[in-house]
Amino acid sequence: MNTSFARQRYLMDFTLHSMLRRKGRNLVLFTVYCLVIFILASVMFFGQAIRQEAKTVLADAPEATVQNLVMGRHALINAKWVPVLQNVRGVRHAEGRLWGYYYDTVNGANYTVMVPPSKDAEHQLQPGEVIIGPGIVANRSLIRDKYLFLRANYGEIFRLKVKDRLSSDSALVSADLLLMSEPDFRKFFQLPDNVFTDIGLTIRNEREIPTIIGKIGVRVPGSRVVTRSDILRTYQSIFSWREGLLLALLGASIVAFVIFAFDKAAGLSGEERREIGILKAIGWETSDVLAMKFWEGALVSAGAFLLGLVLAYGHVFFFQAGLLEQVLKGWAVIYPDFHLKPHIEVLQVVTLAFFTVVPYTAATIIPIWRAAVTDPDAVMR
Amino acid sequence: MSIRPSSLMIGTLLLLGAAVLALFVHAYSSTDNGLAARARLVGQLGLTDLALFTEARYTRHPSQADLHSAFQDHPMSLDHFPSGSLVSPPRHNFAPRTGVQQ
Structure with a gap:
């Protein structure tokens, strides 16, 4: 157990050093990922809180x-x-x-x-x-x-x-x-x-x-x-994921995210391929290379997901969803100044994680697996 | 002795995980932010809708809107209020009921 944990930690250390070598690229990746989660989670939190609010408040209609x-x-x-x-x-x-x-x-x-x-x-x-x-x-x-x-x-x-x-x-x-x-x-x-x-x-x-x-x-x-x-x-049904502008917003974010994950999945940079080739040549197993790249995907997605979620919660419940206000206000002069009762559901968070973290991690693993099972000499060339 | 990057990363992830758990605690323990006052006013005045979109009558009172709200002024008069794209027609408008003219 301890040996396996220590081994994974060494792999994480190696992965983080490798990521630090491509600092700029990984920082942009992390920021975009975090932003996508932030937008999706903000809309999700706001919609759910409004529905909950309506259910409670309008119970005496x-x-x-x-x-x-x-x-x-x-x-x-x-x-x-x-x-x-x-x-x-x-x-x-x-x-x-x-x-x-x-x-x-x-x-x-x-x-x-x-x-x-x-x-x-x-x-x-x-x-x-x-x-x-x-x-x-x-x-x-x-x-x-x-x-x-x-x-x-x-x-x-x-x-x-x-x-x-x-x-x-x-x-x-x-x-x-x-x-x-x-x-x-x-x-x-x-x-x-x-x-x-x-x-x-x-x-x-x-x-x-x-x-x-x-x-x-x-x-x-x-x-x-x-x-x-x-x-x-x-x-x-208001602000449900199937409706109006929310669907457009969610659709745009999801499409952007798919393109982003696909780009990641479609090909590795020459530098990454060379790195995998060298690792294989010096005796790394395919499973080690996969574990290393798994940590790369998992660290980026877990970090971006958690940070995006926390920021979205703060945005909706502490800053009154200020960024959504202009969309909601439309041409109206009167817009209520309201604080929603905070509401968060485990199922929502799990669903959001499932549709973002899982595809991204899978998208990083597949091309690596393809490169890792090829002959090191061919990969390096 | 320098800190290992993995320790830093695990620490950061644990911190973020704790922050997410704190969100749940905050959500379940927070005060009602005036929810009781709103519910009371709804009961007293017999209000039917949230005052979220005040720009058009069918978005101010979506539950009371009639059947052709967005196009009612002219068949080609497309909905031009931005909030019209956020609020869908009430579900009950699509459910025919026996004995009531829809």
């Missing part, structure tokens, strides 16, 4: 919301459907919800304007009062620190007193929220009294939801029901 569809588009729903939905067996409570969007020409930001539900005592507002989210606080100056002036699309200026500001801890769900009283909301958007944006339902038994949806489809024609499990499923 409305059990079902009923929308009205007109020509395939979400339209306002008539208030007459509220009592109809309330009478569906299994529905505990039905309440019309008012929410919409407002484009603020002052700073070019979009706000989500919402009326707090009647059961929410903490955020109840009088006409003329608003509660604003942290993203609005950061992007819009208030008059005398407490008044917000908004211009309705028909020209009237609304002077609204900021009653409260939502906590910055909640920015991920409330950055662009502007809470308003119902009379103000209807006046601001010129909405008649008999319409809502959609209707929120509280349901007694979640297992009855499919039956209730069936009944709603019959009683409220043209409606569409979005359930809490739909919402959760939507967020479980």
Whole structure:
């Protein structure tokens, strides 16, 4: 055991000295490898943490919301459907919800304007009062620190007193929220009294939801029901490896990595071939040469993998994924300032290692094996 | 006596390995970073989505978006918001349900 360990250590010493002779080349290799791992791991950590966050945070989202569809588009729903939905067996409570969007020409930001539900005592507002989210606080100056002036699309200026500001801890769900009283909301958007944006339902038994949806489809024609499990499923697919730009980013990194590993696998430099030839000529076994090159591949990939992983974790959870922010922000003015709860899974790390470290190590071994089994004289020539 | 390169390398790898283990410890022992506050607000206000992409309505509320969001203004009106390429249409839009007009 000790002899074998000592032997491997001597091989490692030899490998490291040999790598030091090609310092520049190996340093570039290590940096590129580390960068690929860093990008892949950052996206993986961020995606997983967001999915986890959505799962926990949205666990209390409305059990079902009923929308009205007109020509395939979400339209306002008539208030007459509220009592109809309330009478569906299994529905505990039905309440019309008012929410919409407002484009603020002052700073070019979009706000989500919402009326707090009647059961929410903490955020109840009088006409003329608003509660604003942290993203609005950061992007819009208030008059005398407490008044917000908004211009309705028909020209009237609304002077609204900021009653409260939502906590910055909640920015991920409330950055662009502007809470308003119902009379103000209807006046601001010129909405008649008999319409809502959609209707929120509280349901007694979640297992009855499919039956209730069936009944709603019959009683409220043209409606569409979005359930809490739909919402959760939507967020479980967000940033999954199969989707959009993330796929492009991952694809580009993986292709770059494959080219990089293939280049390594495709051929050895003349110097490396000569080195193998000399080692064989002075009596090294093929297995020794393979072990030496295995250590070369393993040391580079293990080092780059571990360092890339640690840097990615720091980037996502200590520096708020600053490098991804510009991609995520797009053209939006308001971007939430949020700290994700750190989340890491053994399976993810193992998968990432399997798709990067294993192919790279294999890619370094194969050409060496080909050179090592050839006659030393032929290799040196 | 000079340090053997293999000792240095093994030491560095062990250090990095310990740092990765520390990440797991950090992740499992970290505070919730305001998670409880966010969950509470969602319950109080009945929020349905994360405010991650505020540039377009179908990316601000992907779970509530209608069926043709990206092309709804015109059949050839391609999605021009960058976040549209990050957020896919909600899965439930593809699952027909009995009795509900989709």
